[in-house]
Amino acid sequence: MPALVRVEHITKRYANGTLAVDDVSFCIKEGETFSLLGPNGAGKTTLISMLSGILTPTDGDAFIGQHSIRHAPLAAKRLIGIVPQDVALYPTLTARQNLTFWGGMYDVHGATLRARVEEALDIVGLREHADERVETFSGGMKRRLNIAAGLLHHPRLLLLDEPTVGIDPQSRRRILDTVKQFNAEGMTVLYTTHYMEEAEELSHRIAIMDHGRIIALGTLEELRHLVGEHESVRMTLRETVNVEAVCEHLRHIADIRHITSTDHQVVALVPDAAAALPAIVTHLSRYHVPISTIEIERPDLEAVFLHLTGRSLRD
Amino acid sequence: MTKPARWNACVPTKPLLCSSSPPLSHTLFTNQPERASITIVTNPSRPISSTVVRAIVARFTDSLNLSMAAGSLLFSTLAQQKALPTDETALQKLGETWGEAVAHAFTQPRTSRITFVAADEQERPFDPMAYFAPSMAIFALMFTITQGGTTLLAEREQGTLQRMLASPTPLATILAGKIIGLWLAGWAQLAILLSLSALLFDVSWGNPLAVALICFALVVAASGWGVVIAALARTPGEAQTTSIVISLLFGAAAGHFFPRSSLPIWLQQASRISPNAWGLEAFTTLISGGSLTSIVPHVAALLFMAELLFGVATIAARRQFAA
Ligand SMILES: Nc1ncnc2c1ncn2[C@@H]1O[C@H](COP(=O)(O)OP(=O)(O)OP(=O)(O)O)[C@@H](O)[C@H]1O
Ligand SMILES: [Mg+2]
Numbered sequence: 001m002p003a004l005v006r007v008e009h010i011t012k013r014y015a016n017g018t019l020a021v022d023d024v025s026f027c028i029k030e031g032e033t034f035s036l037l038g039p040n041g042a043g044k045t046t047l048i049s050m051l052s053g054i055l056t057p058t059d060g061d062a063f064i065g066q067h068s069i070r071h072a073p074l075a076a077k078r079l080i081g082i083v084p085q086d087v088a089l090y091p092t093l094t095a096r097q098n099l100t101f102w103g104g105m106y107d108v109h110g111a112t113l114r115a116r117v118e119e120a121l122d123i124v125g126l127r128e129h130a131d132e133r134v135e136t137f138s139g140g141m142k143r144r145l146n147i148a149a150g151l152l153h154h155p156r157l158l159l160l161d162e163p164t165v166g167i168d169p170q171s172r173r174r175i176l177d178t179v180k181q182f183n184a185e186g187m188t189v190l191y192t193t194h195y196m197e198e199a200e201e202l203s204h205r206i207a208i209m210d211h212g213r214i215i216a217l218g219t220l221e222e223l224r225h226l227v228g229e230h231e232s233v234r235m236t237l238r239e240t241v242n243v244e245a246v247c248e249h250l251r252h253i254a255d256i257r258h259i260t261s262t263d264h265q266v267v268a269l270v271p272d273a274a275a276a277l278p279a280i281v282t283h284l285s286r287y288h289v290p291i292s293t294i295e296i297e298r299p300d301l302e303a304v305f306l307h308l309t310g311r312s313l314r315d
Numbered sequence: 316m317t318k319p320a321r322w323n324a325c326v327p328t329k330p331l332l333c334s335s336s337p338p339l340s341h342t343l344f345t346n347q348p349e350r351a352s353i354t355i356v357t358n359p360s361r362p363i364s365s366t367v368v369r370a371i372v373a374r375f376t377d378s379l380n381l382s383m384a385a386g387s388l389l390f391s392t393l394a395q396q397k398a399l400p401t402d403e404t405a406l407q408k409l410g411e412t413w414g415e416a417v418a419h420a421f422t423q424p425r426t427s428r429i430t431f432v433a434a435d436e437q438e439r440p441f442d443p444m445a446y447f448a449p450s451m452a453i454f455a456l457m458f459t460i461t462q463g464g465t466t467l468l469a470e471r472e473q474g475t476l477q478r479m480l481a482s483p484t485p486l487a488t489i490l491a492g493k494i495i496g497l498w499l500a501g502w503a504q505l506a507i508l509l510s511l512s513a514l515l516f517d518v519s520w521g522n523p524l525a526v527a528l529i530c531f532a533l534v535v536a537a538s539g540w541g542v543v544i545a546a547l548a549r550t551p552g553e554a555q556t557t558s559i560v561i562s563l564l565f566g567a568a569a570g571h572f573f574p575r576s577s578l579p580i581w582l583q584q585a586s587r588i589s590p591n592a593w594g595l596e597a598f599t600t601l602i603s604g605g606s607l608t609s610i611v612p613h614v615a616a617l618l619f620m621a622e623l624l625f626g627v628a629t630i631a632a633r634r635q636f637a638a
Contacts, residue, residue: 088478
């Protein structure tokens, strides 16, 4: 498969000096779903904004099809459908009016436009609300319409910037299924998220971004390999427990390579979970730490991120 | 400004000229003149009309004084030349006949009176609407147009501007669409206000081509201020406040509420940076009979102003976008 997207040493330094994207290069193959996974402020939106022509790169270039975003931006933009992180619609217009407007901005007109609007409304399941003003929509409905507005010109490349942030589980499920369906129909998708489960579920390949750089790139399997043969032991503790203190105790166990905590969970990275488990349990019972559950997991992207940065993905 | 202003003018109690045979002797002061006063009570919120009434009264007293001086001079010359009858009754008779003749002459319309008409100009009555109609039209226009730039900022805030930038529609087309939309709104507004004031208040705006030219240039210049505000402001709220303040300041400085000539000279000069001053002057020039060529400088000034402002806005917007 030829590459549909080729990013070459792209860099963005904002006027205030922030280096948001730092010399990033990668390719996305035609028909691939490619995820950019990174914590808040990693530079995902900045990167997507450069690819879609909203921001000019400080350095480097990117090609969509064969079109440079610097030198043939309009041709590049024709291939791209964008779904911005923040809902970008006219609140006082109805759903249908919004879609008609955005279709027009992409040179879709007349009967084709009318048909595409109906099609997009169906895809995101908003046909019954087509003639209601967007300001009356729930957050999930707005996000779905936000996606529909990126589909009207049948783009070859769909850029989705954290399309599931802050919405209810049903809407989220629907969006993920829609993305999978697009991809099944041959659309190339660039999906940014800071939810590792979404990246794991959707993507052929994943790039992990941190502080403006891509720190790892590959298939889920390849990324897991980065962590080595490690497994994680996830312990859920009673709510009364001082998680920090527990981590301190556990650090004395030689087998534990890495340890992080979130809320009432402690995750320990170990070479062999079965071998390490007795020591962990003994340790915890010595300090009378009440445990609710213990799970053993193969390394996930969380573990990868932890391994690479020493920090948790969802701080 | 709450107290009504008063002016007193000193006039003789006996009317100088009235239609029923006024004896000439009564027109001349004997002994001490008796005093009478005309009191003008004016509404302080209508400074123009009070100025006008004051001027009329001043002219009236002036013409009285002039008539009296002329009469005295005539009779004293005649007396010196011994051309007057010495007999008391004959003198009385002469005075009465003369008085009657003069009164008759004055009641007769336009018997060889001198009227002040400047060359190339027709006499026009002072019509306050001819001043206020253009003032209000321009004032309202500035509000609408300078706030037009706010929509661009609102679009940036709601992300639709960025989404447009990501579409294959060129930036120039997007901006041109916004600006032309704004211009159309401005022209429509002026067309409505001008036609209404023509219909309701009988304002005759003058040469239609010249009016169209002024409207064109005025809207374009006003939109220049709109885009400068939009380019410099950071939020729609900030832009809105700025445009309201600017519209009010320009309106006041350009003399929409009271004549510009009553403002300090420096402010009169400074108000030239507003489209209001040029537009108002152009409209009033036309209304008072000016020709197409007489408003060309105003139109040129407005278009030059627009070009300058669009240049400033472009530079400012580049800075903001780079951020
Ligand atoms: N307009 C801007 N001016 C200056 N700095 C900016 C601007 N936009 C973003 N940044 C900075 O650039 C960095 C990357 O931001 P960006 O929005 O690309 O991150 P992100 O990965 O999309 O984060 P999130 O997951 O929160 O959306 C951050 O440090 C951010 O503060
Ligand atoms: Mg983002």
